[in-house]
Amino acid sequence: MAETGSPEASLANPVDVKDLVFNYVGVGKPVLTVGDFHVVDGEVALVIGKSGGGKSTLVNCFNGVIPHIFKGNDPDGVVVYGNAVKQTPLPKLSTMVGTLLQDPETQVLNYTVEEEIAFGPENLMMPPDEIQRRVDLAIATTGIENLRERETYVLSGGELQRVALAAVLAMQPKLLIMDEPTSNIDPEGTARVFQTLTGLKGKSTLIIVEHKLERALHFIDRVVLVDEGKVVFDIAKAKLVDYVDELHAAGIDVPEHYLYAKKFRMDPSNIEGIRQRIAREGLQLGTPQRGGGGKVIMEAFAHVEVQGKVLVEADLTLREPQMLAIMGRNGAGKSTFLKAVMNFLDKELTAKSKLMINGVDLSKASIQERGKHIAYVPQSFDLMLINKTVEEEISYSMRKRGVKDYKGPTEEFLKLFGLQEFRRRDPLMLSVGQRRRVAMAAALSSGVKIVMMDEPTSGQDFYHKEIIAKEINMLKGLGYSFIIVTHDAKFVYRYADSMLVLDGGKKVLEGTPEEVFASSQNYSVIPPTEYYLRNPDIPIPELGMLGV
Amino acid sequence: MALLDAVWVNVGSWFLFVFGLVTPLYLIFGYIGLTGFRDISRYEEHHTFYYRLNPLTKIIFTIVLTFVVAVTAWSIDLVIGLVVLSTYLTLKRGLRRLALGSALVFASVIGLAWYYATQTPYGLLMYAFYHICVASVSATPQPPSAAWMALFTPVWQWASYFTILGYQPVLTTQGLLYGMQVSTRAGVVLISSLILIMTSTPSAILRTLGRLKLPVVLIFALVVGMRTVPRIFDTLDTAVKVQFMRGYGAKANKVTRVFYLFGGVLTSIVPAMTFLFRGARNTAISADTRAFRAYKQRTFLKPFTFSKGDYVFFAIIAGLVALAVFSNLYGFGRAIPYSAVGSSCGATSTA
Structure with a gap:
């Protein structure tokens, strides 16, 4: 086996897999079976598939998490830069392979940004000058100079994920693995992470595991579909349009314009061209049905401030049965607004709220009293159980x-x-x-007949999002109404009856998704491609900025 | 008359019992709350005196203070505690942290003092206050004997069945003083430890402990713990509020709400911990894929330095040591010789 740094190692592929079979301890059946798989230097590979299909298990075999952290059958057949993963200690692998995970909250360990980025080089016993050089470089690459002195726990999800990326880059890995790096962050944060990754193209080898197929498509070279522990296909991006049916069969949300690109034999990245062609052909694209025009069942207003600074001053009106979506960038005040409505706020925040439900004034009511009329399902719903x-x-x-x-x-x-x-x-x-x-x-x-849900689709794949949507529709049929805080523009476009956008704690837009998306880009709420396909007058933003 | 006496003793005993139990609980769950614990257990950036100190200085301060309060009388400990507590005003959001710190310390002092005041055996109090050592429990004078009355000042006679709870038959001034002695020591240590936590980043502590050659794994466990504790309180807060929303404590009023909060915290521990442990897996991957434990030691980006402030603080620490020495010389030393407990008692008995 070639040593890192040796001529053999430098010529070796970032990843070579041969006859990999892996099963976790206590699970008899293999969860991953891969025959031949290679990643060559400098390419960007996108790994897609349903949750639980084996995507993360596959990349964990490359970065050494399997078998060094997650135990199983000690799989043979995975070689990274000429080093057999099974025999190579994790610290050594970590100098070659960097790993960025889904949830920035749990992967950031330190209190200040600079300390977090220095963590890896410090572990490698590097001299302070070299640590500083790497920290500076990682900060410059990720564009977070403004965050350098900040505390990590006050950062937004998007900012935190870029800090986590900088911390990985400070290890100067040749291969970078990103396991759903934007699942938990807002569209603006997502765009910035992908912007950084685009900048790394050609300098590093990238493997991205991602649900947001649409977001990554513009800068990847290759698409790998993993389902039921097997590589279903491994193709160049240009051929993806021919595999739309396989993607559908595997439960992947294929961008709608890909279907038309296939139909018209066009380049799928030319969304404007596809839109014009649809218009020329006179195709009538179905539009989502919006309901919720019933009687008003809830009116809420909240004014929240801390030490004289206003955090939120907004109101909402909910009709029966309706799904109302609240959108806005991280820090716009969405969660604080919801908490004020439920009387969940910290004591140090000063809040004035008005809450009327079915004509009953609950403005002074306790949490328990409000709970007779409103249910709340937090993002981490396990906390309810x-x-x-x-x-x-x-x-x-x-x-x-x-x-x-x-x-x-x-x-x-x-x-x-x-x-x-x-x-x-x-x-x-x-x-x-x-x-x-x-x-x-x-x-x-x-x-209750009113349900508030915080980020119900965050981290969910297409299959699970569809299930959530079906449940909500079924419950709307039974007279329930929903208020949903989300970053998922596609979900909102497809299923919400109305929406509002918060910015700086204020309600800045309100209406149906069609009405709001017409100008929501100004507040970092970027509509999905299917909205643009149906609205030829709205300019399409650059690729990589489309809402997903 | 006898009936009135019996009612008085019973009502009074239960009132005092509930006071000792409820006051700390009320302060902890009613006043501080979970978000208060979060605020008092995490670092927030600021630039005043404590924040500029090397964490090692603060660690030394806490250790020295622990020894000083262990060898001085409770009244001196109380003064030291109040002085250190007042310096919370210099912290970020100083007033809130002073209020939270005071409530936490007061709760622990009341809770501990009440426990020791009511349950410390007379034999131990005899040795603590008069250096009288008795060989066995059965030989210890009990109220209302003349020997007992000569040594103790009764404050309250408990209803007879309170001894089942481990209470001594009579609450005494000596018991209360002993309780204060123990609890003020604990309170002062708590106050100084919180200063370390609230004014040092985990990385700075990691750097300091690393210089002291502590094992990296041990240090890392401490640092991750410091990062996780505020998150635990945040998670518990959400879990408890969701329970309230689902009807838990629907019949609670302002007084009983605190008990429901306590119950809510208990029932939320399992889901909250399950949620956090799922996140801990990511934390492990994040550290291990960044070469954690690659070597037995680490290097550091920031140098390990002492500022002028550290030297000033060393002078304060020296002053504390001097205070302990003088206190002992002038009869304000510790009153509790722990050798009284156990077999050595018989060997040193003067009784």
Whole structure:
């Protein structure tokens, strides 16, 4: 085996895989089976696939997380820059392979940005001058000079993810692996991360695992579809348009313009051309159905300030049955607004709020009292699951409110969410999708008709987003209304009845998605491609900035 | 008359019992709350005196202070504690942190003092206050004997069944003083430890402990712990509020709400920890894929230096040592000889 730095190693591919079979400890069946797979120097490969299909397992075999952190059958057959991963210590691998993960909150360890970026070089026992040089270079590459002296815990998700990227780049890896690097951040942050990655093209070899196919397409060279632990196809980007059916079959959300590019035999990156062709051909693209024109069931206003500085001053009106989306960049005040409505705010914040639900004034009501009318499902919905069985979880709210006959409604919710077979199971031991359904059922069982959801689609793949949308539509049919805080413009365009945009704590836009998206770019809310295809008068932003 | 006495003793005993239990709980859950704990357990950037000090200076300060309060009388500990606590005003959001720190220290002092005041055996108090050592519990004078009355000043006679809870039959002035002695020591250590946490970044502490040649893994565990603690309080806060929204504590009023908050925290621990442990996996990957543990030691971007402020603080530390010496010389030294507990007691008995 060639040593790093030796002529053999420098000639070796970033990744060579031959007959890889991997299964985790305690799992008999292999979760990953790959015959031949290679990544050559300088290329940008996009790995796509459903959640749980094996994408992360594949890249974890390259960076040494498997088998050095996650134990399994010690897979042979993975060689990185001439080094067999199984035999190479993780610290040595980390000088060749950098890894950026999905959630910036949990991967950033230090309190200040500079310290975070210096962490890796310090571990390598580098002299202070060299550490400083690498820190400066990483900061310049990622464009975060303005963040250098900041504390990491006050940064937005997008800023934090760029800090995490800089910390990885300070290791000066030749191969950079990014595992869903933009799943948890806003469109502006996503665009900036991809902007940095575009700048790295040609200088480093990049492997990107990403749900946001549309976002990455403009700068990748190659697309690898992984499903059920196998590489389904591995093609050059130019050929992707011919594999649209395979992508659909694998549950991948294919950008709509790809379908027309295939139909018209056009370059999929020429969205303007495709749009004009659609118009010339006289094709009528279906538009999402918007409902929610019923009676007003909720009116809310919140004014929140801290030490004289106004954080939020906004209002909303919700109709029955409606899905209202709240969008805006990180720090726009979306979550603070929601917290003010629910009376969740910290004591140090001064808040004045007005809340009317079905004509009842709840402005002075406690959290418990508000909870009789509104349910809240947090982004980390696991925090709701405090009971030992699914059945107890769903009946919890009724029992706490002294409802005597709670067994009947509990059965109804078990049935509605398809949870009967799991009724005696511990909610925390279920799959992600099942846990989310339990959380939703538990929230609704308190008898509310209004549900607030914080980032329900964050980190979810297309398949799971569709399930969430179906559930919401089904519940709207039963008279429920939803307020959803999200960065997911495509989800909003497809399923929301109305939306509002917050900026600097103020409501700046309100209306249907069609009305709001016409000018929402000014507030970092960028519409999805399908909106542009249906609205020929709206200028299309540069590639890589489209909302996904 | 006897009936009135019995009612008085029972009502009074339960009132005092509830006071000792509820006051700390109320301060912790009712006043400080989970967001308060988050605010008092994390670093926020600022530029005043403490923030400019080397973390090693603050560690030495905390260690020296621990020894000083261990060998001085509680009244001196109390003064030291109040002085150090008042310096919280120089911290970022000083007033809030002073209020939170005071509440936390007051809660621990009340809780600990109450426990020791009511439950410390008379035999131990005899040795602590009079250096009288008795060989066995059965030989210890009990109230209302003349021998006991000669040594102790009764404050309150508990209802007889309180001994089941481990209470001594009578609450004494000596018991209260002993409780204050123990609790003020703990309080002062808490105050100084929080200064270290609130004014030093984990990386700065890592740098300091690294210079002291502590194992990297141990230091890293401490640093990740410091980073995680505020997050734990944040997560618990969300989990508890979601429970409230789902009807938990629906019948609570302003007084009982604090108990529901306590119950909510207990039931939220499992989901909150599960959530955080899932994140811990990422933390491990993030560290290990950046060459963590590549070597037994690390180098550091920032130099390890002492400023003028550190030397000033060393002078203050020296002053504290002097204070401890003089306090002992003038009869304000520690009153509790711990050798009284255990078999050595018999060997040194003067009784």
